[in-house]
Amino acid sequence: MKEDSKVLGLLLVIAVVCVGVIAAVAYMHPFVAPEERIDWNLTLISSEGDEKVLTFDEIKAIPSHEGYGGFFTTGGIVNGPFKCKGVPLKDLCELVGGIDASNTVWVSASDGYLMAFGYDQVNGNFRTFDPTTFKEVPHEDLTLILTYEQDGAPLSDYDGRPLRIVIVSGRDDYITEGHNWVKWVDEIEVRTPASTNTS
Amino acid sequence: MIKIKYIIVMALIAAVVLSTACIAPKQEKTEVKVIYAGSLIIPFEEMEEAFESAHPDVDVLLEGHGSIQAIRHITEIHEEYDVLAVADDSLVPDMMYPEYADWYVRFATNQMVIAYTNKSAYADEINESNWYNILARPEVTFGFSNPMFDACGYRTLMVVPLAELYYENATIFDELIGRNFDPAIPMIKENGVYTVVAPEVFEPHGDKIAVRGGSVQLLALLEYGGIDYAFEYKSVAQQHDLRYVELPSEIDLRSPDYSETYNKAKVTLGFQRFTSVGVERIGRPIFYGITVPKNAPNPELGQEFVNFVLSEEGQSVLLRANQPRIPPEADNVNALPEDLRTVVTQEIKERPGEE
Numbered sequence: 001m002k003e004d005s006k007v008l009g010l011l012l013v014i015a016v017v018c019v020g021v022i023a024a025v026a027y028m029h030p031f032v033a034p035e036e037r038i039d040w041n042l043t044l045i046s047s048e049g050d051e052k053v054l055t056f057d058e059i060k061a062i063p064s065h066e067g068y069g070g071f072f073t074t075g076g077i078v079n080g081p082f083k084c085k086g087v088p089l090k091d092l093c094e095l096v097g098g099i100d101a102s103n104t105v106w107v108s109a110s111d112g113y114l115m116a117f118g119y120d121q122v123n124g125n126f127r128t129f130d131p132t133t134f135k136e137v138p139h140e141d142l143t144l145i146l147t148y149e150q151d152g153a154p155l156s157d158y159d160g161r162p163l164r165i166v167i168v169s170g171r172d173d174y175i176t177e178g179h180n181w182v183k184w185v186d187e188i189e190v191r192t193p194a195s196t197n198t199s
Numbered sequence: 200m201i202k203i204k205y206i207i208v209m210a211l212i213a214a215v216v217l218s219t220a221c222i223a224p225k226q227e228k229t230e231v232k233v234i235y236a237g238s239l240i241i242p243f244e245e246m247e248e249a250f251e252s253a254h255p256d257v258d259v260l261l262e263g264h265g266s267i268q269a270i271r272h273i274t275e276i277h278e279e280y281d282v283l284a285v286a287d288d289s290l291v292p293d294m295m296y297p298e299y300a301d302w303y304v305r306f307a308t309n310q311m312v313i314a315y316t317n318k319s320a321y322a323d324e325i326n327e328s329n330w331y332n333i334l335a336r337p338e339v340t341f342g343f344s345n346p347m348f349d350a351c352g353y354r355t356l357m358v359v360p361l362a363e364l365y366y367e368n369a370t371i372f373d374e375l376i377g378r379n380f381d382p383a384i385p386m387i388k389e390n391g392v393y394t395v396v397a398p399e400v401f402e403p404h405g406d407k408i409a410v411r412g413g414s415v416q417l418l419a420l421l422e423y424g425g426i427d428y429a430f431e432y433k434s435v436a437q438q439h440d441l442r443y444v445e446l447p448s449e450i451d452l453r454s455p456d457y458s459e460t461y462n463k464a465k466v467t468l469g470f471q472r473f474t475s476v477g478v479e480r481i482g483r484p485i486f487y488g489i490t491v492p493k494n495a496p497n498p499e500l501g502q503e504f505v506n507f508v509l510s511e512e513g514q515s516v517l518l519r520a521n522q523p524r525i526p527p528e529a530d531n532v533n534a535l536p537e538d539l540r541t542v543v544t545q546e547i548k549e550r551p552g553e554e
Contacts, residue, residue, distance in 0.1 A: 074237045074349065074413040075263020104399050111275045112474030118400035127411075134419040177412040179348050193399075 038154070038162045042146075045189035046096035047103055054095075056148070056162055062087045065145050067168030070131065071178040078131045081172035086147030089165065090122050092188055099190050107165055108187040115165070115182050116191075117144065126167050128174040140169045142176075146185060160184050228258040231500045232279070236266045236286035236487070237413060238309070238351070241438045242520035243284070249516055250507050257500060265349055265413065267476055270294045273492050275475060280492055281501030284508075286350050288488030292530060294475055295492070302534040303490035304543050306509060308523045310453030310485065311351075311358050312443040313341075314436035319427040322442065330444050331362055334428060335374040341428035342409035342417050345401050346480075347468055349413045353397075354452055355430040357464035357482040360386060360393035361450035364463065379408045392463050399469035432485075437521035453523075455484045486525070491536070502536045509542045 038056040045051050065088050070080025089107075093099045101119045108114045118125075124142035129135065147166045148155065155161040160183025167176045231250075235243050240263050247259040264272065266285035272278045274294055283300075285291065291303040313330055315322055325333045334341050346353035356376070363371045372395070377383045381404040387394045403410055409426050411417045418439055421429045436443040448454045452461055461482035468478040489508060491501035507513045509527050517524050528545040529535050535543060 072415070073263070074265040074268065074415070075235075075240060076237070076415045077263065106470065111271075113271075113275075114470060114472055114474075116399040116470045118402065120402075121400070127416075129416065129419075134415050135423055136416075136420070136425070177416070179412055 036154075040162045040186070042092075042163060042185065043187045044092060044096045045187065047099075047190045047192045048097070050096060052096050059087060059146070059163070060148060062091065065143055065168070067143060067145075067170060068172035069166045069168040070172070070175040071167075071181045072129065072131070072134070072175050073178045076134070078175060079178070080175065082150045082166075083152070083172075084145065084147040084166045084168050085149040086145040086163075086166070089117070089144045089146055089188070092146060093122065093190055096190060102192055104191050104193075106187075106189045106191055107182050107185055108189070109160075109182050109184040110186045111184055113182060113184075115180060117180075121180075124167075126176050126180065128169075128176055131173075131175045137174050139174055140171055142167050142169045144180075146188075228256055229497060229500060230258050230260055231281045231497055231504055232260045232262070233282040233284070233504065234262045234264065234269045234272055234280045235282075235284040236269060236350075237263045237415070238286050238432050238435055239263070239284055239307075239487070239522070242434075242517050242522045245516045245520060246504075246508060246513060249512060250504060253507070253512075254500075254503075259504070266290055267294070267350075267473060271473060271475070273494070274299050275473075279494050279496045281495040281497045282489065282504050283492055284487060284489040286485070286487055287483075288486040288530075289483065290476075291488045291490055295490070299492050299494065300490045301493070302529055302531045303488040304505065304509065304535075304539070305486045305525065305528045305530070305547060306489050307487040307517060308453060308485055308525050309432045309434055309487070310445070310451040310523070311354055312431060312433045312436055312445055312451070313428050314421060314431040314439075314441040314443045315428045316421060316424070316441060318424050319442075321427075325428075325444055327444060327447060328366075330446070331359075331366065331368070331371045331375060335371075337407075339428070340407055340409065340426045341375075341430070342411060342420055342426045343430040344413050344417055345410050346397050346466060347401055347470075347472055351414060351430065351432055351435075352410075353466045353468070353480045354482075354485070356395045356397065356466045357452065357461065357480075358430065358446065358450050360395060360464045361460065361482065362446075363393070364460070365447055365449045376408070379403045379405060392465055394465040394467060396467045397469045401469060434520070434522045452482065452485050458484055488530075498536075502538060506539060506542060509539075 040056045042054045064085050066085045068081045069084055072078045105117045105122050126142055127136055128139040130137050144167055147164050148162055163185040165182040243261055247261055250259055266287050270290055288305050320339050321333045343355040344352035346356050359372050359375055372386045385396050414435055417429050420426050449457050449460055464482035466480045471478050489505055491498050495501045514524055527543045528547045529543045530547045532546045
């Protein structure tokens with residue numbers, strides 16, 4: 001009987017020591033998931049048809065803009081608001097010669113979706129809506145950005161990983177129309193009405 | 200010692216019981232995912248409730264989108280749904296056959312109206328024969344949804360040219376729409392066909408016209424007096440207790456009897472928003488289509504939901520929601536699931552767009 005309790009006691013001590021060692025190791029060397037490398041190219045096309053290709057890392061190296069934004073779908077489903085970080089679309093256009101009032105900017109995605117933005121929209125001219133009543137409400141300055149980070153983390157595939165067009169401002173109490181929030185962006189083209197470039 | 204052993208045994212039993220409780224799957228409901236056109240929101244919300252009452256072990260998940268976008272979720276974004284219902288039945292064969300579907304059932308229709316409220320300017324004067332004069336008055340404002348994003352939007356751009364034909368007045372399109380954009384939107388009249396060419400960025404100038412992405416925004420605008428009138432589906436106007444002007448059948452896109460007339464109106468959109476769908480939309484009678492996609496995770500339940508929509512109870516739901524119904528007709532009746540063949544006996548004689 002005595003032998004049994006000795007063995008049991010020893011096992012208990014060993015178990016406690018093991019748990020302690022594991023806890024100490026975990027504390028000293030916390031597990032940090034390595035940042036996943038994102039292999040994605042964005043093609044910028046000027047109104048003259050010149051192309052410039054940026055990698056995901058190159059896009060992240062451009063000075064960023066942060067703000068809040070949310071959107072609603074045709075069916076009235078509200079998403080967000082999210083805190084988004086990315087590069088203003090206008091700044092990306094500057095990399096291929098910029099835009100003027102005669103241009104439109106076509107943003108294409110890998111799933112075959114395309115949205116055309118006018119000059120005013122590239123400069124943040126959008127309507128904003130109350131997320132409950134969908135009544136139009138006034139807003140602060142809006143910025144159209146190509147985001148790569150939502151609520152402090154890279155975009156999920158569902159949210160358009162790795163690059164998505166979003167509309168942000170300094171406030172989180174209004175939303176914009178969802179068709180502008182292009183997911184999986186892989187090409188941005190500056191066009192003039194006479195442009196015959198095809199994407 | 201016996202006490203210690205007793206404690207250990209009891210602890211082990213407790214651990215096994217606890218872990219079993221954690222691992223054992225909960226009795227979860229089976230999900231039926233339904234993706235559908237935004238104009239069906241109200242009837243389908245009621246449909247969800249009625250279907251779930253009849254199937255307590257099922258949870259219907261609804262997701263509303265524009266019709267093309269709804270199909271794209273299946274064909275291009277590769278998400279899985281058990282039921283798809285769209286406001287333009289021709290999209291199903293065009294975008295889904297043969298990989299994602301090989302049949303659909305036409306189950307409902309609609310018609311274009313001009314919705315308004317008691318606060319709208321000239322609310323007591325507007326009628327079927329003067330609506331285009333009222334809308335053209337400088338102090339009157341009206342809205343419609345963006346043809347790039349909403350079928351109701353490009354259907355508005357068909358109704359107005361058809362009005363020119365019907366009322367024999369060649370200025371209606373320009374007065375109501377064309378001149379309110381900068382540059383003006385052209386309408387090309389060629390071989391009896393009226394083609395409206397929409398610009399890339401569909402933004403009117405001035406305050407006369409309001410263009411919004413979809414019905415949701417437009418209805419809010421109308422209800423709080425931001426505009427006097429809105430081009431809408433009749434079902435949507437009724438569901439929101441709005442007043443409305445019914446338009447002649449020759450222009451409201453409701454009747455197959457006027458298919459040939461409707462074909463005379465065409466819209467060319469400003470850019471190809473989806474790789475899978477071109478930029479041309481041709482006037483046709485409005486029909487809603489429903490199907491079970493081939494990659495549905497629960498096809499049997501999907502079929503049961505379609506069956507429910509077509510059943511007497513489902514039809515009562517549509518009726519209560521003011522969604523105009525039609526006797527169901529199937530495209531490719533031979534491919535219909537067995538249990539639907541008893542409900543749908545008619546075949547669509549002429550698929551939309553076919554000569």
